[in-house]
Amino acid sequence: MKSLVSRSLCGLLALALLGGCASGTEPRLASLAALKDEAPARRDLDIQQWRTAEGAKVLFVEARELPMFDLRLTFAAGSSQDRGVHGLALLTNAMLNEGIRGQDADAIAAGFESLGAEFGNGAYRDMAVASLRSLSDPARREPALTLFADVVGRPTFPNDALSRIRNQLLSGIEFNKKNPGKLASQALFEELYGAHPYAHPSEGTARSLNGIRQAQLRDFHRRAYTASNAVIALVGDLSRSEAEAIAAQVSQALPKGPARPRTAEPVAPAPGHRHVEFPSNQTHLQIAQLGIARGNPDYAALYLGNQVLGGGGFGSRLMEEVREKRGLTYGIYSGFSPMQARGPFMISMQTRADYSEGSLALIKELVRQFLAEGPSETELQQAKRELAGSFPLSTASNAAIVGQLGAIGFYDLPLDHLERFVEEVQGLSAEQVKAAMNRHLDPDAFVVVTVGPTVAQSELPPPTGSTQPQPAGVPH
Known part of the structure; x- marks a missing residue:
């Protein structure tokens, strides 16, 4: 569904840009050869910052080049906030767009698609994010924001979707048991962080995921998705007053409550x-x-x-x-x-x-x-x-x-x-x-x-001044 939403957004954006070209001004492309060996210029960012009445930190950059905007919410709601229920943060984030009052996951996806908007989400060790990309035309922006605010601020976490998403995560955990790179990464974090919250994988374990219930998702959302625990980033074709209105609308839709405590510093392990x-x-x-x-x-x-x-x-x-x-x-x-x-x-x-x-x-x-x-x-x-x-x-x-x-x-x-x-x-x-x-x-x-595997060891080849052939076969 994400690819459909992306194509819808690109199609609407293309129409908007073509409409701009119809005025008689033809777009011009600079020759790449003209750049020579010079590094491309970096954009100077005029970052504006404020807080909403509910305590969310807002950072905004006005960018009028395209008739669209990007909105990203970042919460201190990653797996370091799991409180021993491993996988809770990731499962909560994955369930945001699975249901709101009166709409299931298909209806939510269709709603964003019909507006040419794109919803995104993800959870990591430190943070969880939710994002919206939309055209800035108020006729499309306002309903997209209303839907986004409901998805992030008022998810219902339906049980049928919980079973489906949990099964997907469990399948991923089983698959990773056959992936030596994943096994190495997981073992390394366990050895490096010990009892610290960074030690466990964000996706949790089969045992922890099977024990998570709907009430725990709702409680985690209530505690971790508060406005005080959020950073709202906005970039695009918006005025300062429009950005303030968007930030206020999203902030008001979030649960009320304090920010989460910072993650404690880990103790260095023995080598x-x-x-x-x-x-x-x-x-x-x-x-x-x-x-x-x-x-x-x-x-x-x-x-x-x-x-x-x-x-x-x-x-x-x-x-x-x-x-x-x-x-x-x-x-x-x-x-x-x-x-x-x-x-x-x-x-x-x-x-x-x-x-x-x-x-x-x-x-x-x-x-x-x-x-x-x-x-x-x-x-x-x-x-x-x-x-x-x-x-x-x-x-x-x-x-x-x-x-x-x-x-x-x-x-x-x-x-x-x-x-x-x-x-x-x-x-x-x-x-x-x-x-x-x-x-x-x-x-x-x-x-x-x-x-x-445990095998007898061989002496390394001596270094040379020329490129050596790489190990034969495909790495496993």
Whole structure:
């Protein structure tokens, strides 16, 4: 149904744009060749912020280029708020558009489609989101908003839909038991976070899902989907007064109540290695330690340092040493995932099962070497150039901007966060990046998870100056 809604929106938008062209002014496209090697310009965002009477934080950017708008609600209603009933947050969010008074899921979907609007939702460890994309013409905007407010603020959680959605989640859990990458990720979060709310998967477990009842969904919605617990992000063809009216309408439809408490900080685990036996030719290897919370002042330096280490794809240290020089893997990646509490720093790859121990030792040594040396000036400047070229994509569309606004509001970042980030990255020295990486990473503190068969180990091939052939066969 989502694809039908999207096509409907695109069709109505195309008609609106064609109507604009009918005035006699022909649209002109700039030649790509004219861009040469220059990075595309980043949009300057005039972010306006206020709170509704019910306590919702609102961030708004006026964008008149297209006759449409994007609305995104972000709630502190992710799986970290499950309170031991694993899967409750995700199931509640998945059920939002399954029923309101007088309408079932099919009627709701048909309602959005008839208006050329698109509804979206999702739940993660920190947050749950609900979104609306609609044409800004009041004739379509107003009924779309009324339906959206009912879906997010007054869902009925019908039992027949609960059984269906729960069965879908249970099928996914069963399927993931055959996916070594999923098994590795789940085991890693368990080892890294222990008793912390981030430890359990957002989708819950078969046992926890089977115990969830309609009354629990209603109670979670009442507690976690309050206006005080919400960030409302708006981008599009709207005036300030129209944006205020939309925010007020949505805010008034939400339950009344306080914001949810912030997620507690996790306790760093002892380093260790957990192996999960799995019949395959490849071993999935993940290593991690606690990283940083969103808003940490070292974020820009860590982002840049990780781009050199393993986040920048081809050309990064890990890809060069593990794939290009030794042919041990198709890809190896590292990254910080800052969250409300300290998120993980992770390195992941898969390799031939008999190379798993040697690959793990090699990765640890490469991290140790990088922390000791820091990035070279050449590596640092290359990473800065790549960021300068790709960062404009983060504000290239209204959908991208509304996502950025949601994150800025949810994590209490300054309104000029995007501008500050770019400026800070460009001003960093190699020594500053090295110091930040060493403040937050310890080569002896990794938690390791491997998923694959137990086999005799082989010596790693020596590094060469040329690209090595990749492991034969399709990774499992």
